[in-house]
Amino acid sequence: MTPRRASHSGTGQPLLTKAGYHHGNLRTALIESAVALVRAHGAHGFTLAEASRAAGVTAAAPYRHFDSREELLACVAERGFELLRATMSGVPVGGWSDPLDRVIALGVRYVEFAVSEPQLFKLMFSLEYRLPAAQAGREALGLLEQALHEAERAGRLSTDLGTAMKAAWALAHGVATLRIDGMATFRSDDSAAIAATLRALLSGVAQP
Template sequence: MAKRGYHHGNLRQALIDAALPLIEEKSPQGFTLSEAAKAAGVTPAAVYRHFQGREDLLVEIAKQGYAIFADLMEYAYEKGQPSALSSFESTGRAYLAFARKYPGHYMAMFESGLSLNANPDLAREASRASAVLERAAADLLQDMPADKRPPAAMFSAHISAMSHGVVELYARGNPGARAPFPPEDLLETGIGIYLRGLGILPPDS
């Protein structure tokens, strides 16, 4: 008798959906394809009809995550227009919102050790997401003197690193357990200090 799982309308997506909570619980490296198959209601052999192995499954999850992330960042950027500062701050908040709402995707994207260059589709979606923050950074930098203006890519990389640090240290697991401040406040004040150091924002009175 065939297992009920074989009748999934979209077994490939069902396996992805089954793997996401496993990633959240056990990390991208801590779950097995057999566990994902069991959660999806199919035999382990059925997984290999759609994925060559766990890394192939993680690539697909990360690709979907980057697509969602890029869409969210683009929406945040447009929502903040026409103010360059508002758009930039909005993309920062979107980073935290994505990490909270899609933790399994976030972990597959940033904690699985996947090489972006090994998969063109994955690299393309990741580049689309980073391009939004870089565009927001370029908007903020355009009024700075050329000789004092850092490259937009470097600027956005600094903010990405700050955002990622806040997520990893203060927005995962038990938020607030390691800091008396909300992650949003930590990121906002950190960005404010960074922008004041560049002279984009005036010093505090």
């Protein structure tokens, strides 16, 4: 049976209700509640007790699955990378006249995800929480590496794959960070503008 959902007052984000706990989904309910609270208040804007209340369970219940609030937040960061991967997976694998166009498209999705999930994105890349989520992060960025590998096979890279990967990720992450930090130069950029910026920056690793 699918757990019932309700909106937590003040967040506008769907939270699992107490039904999730009764059906053995306490861990999932707490993670989803914490995701919603991070979206609304940031990683440091709520307590473990508040996450428990949002999930409809007692303050002691989380300790069945998490030793601390930090451990719960590490799982939220992991969930963030899973969502990032799902977003980037929406970019088609084939059908590109230039394989670097797929790299650009993946970069745009990366930035768009950050813009749509600024608090979650910041948590995902915070030093104290990113290591437990490393595998989920590698899977998300593996899509970018795969696209660059195809570009390499097509002779479109002027540098080795490892260097191209670092450059592409750094560029997408840099634009994403500038965008969500409200820098005026990037504030009004739409997808086309983001793509144009990434294309110009990636020209350094592209083979003419």
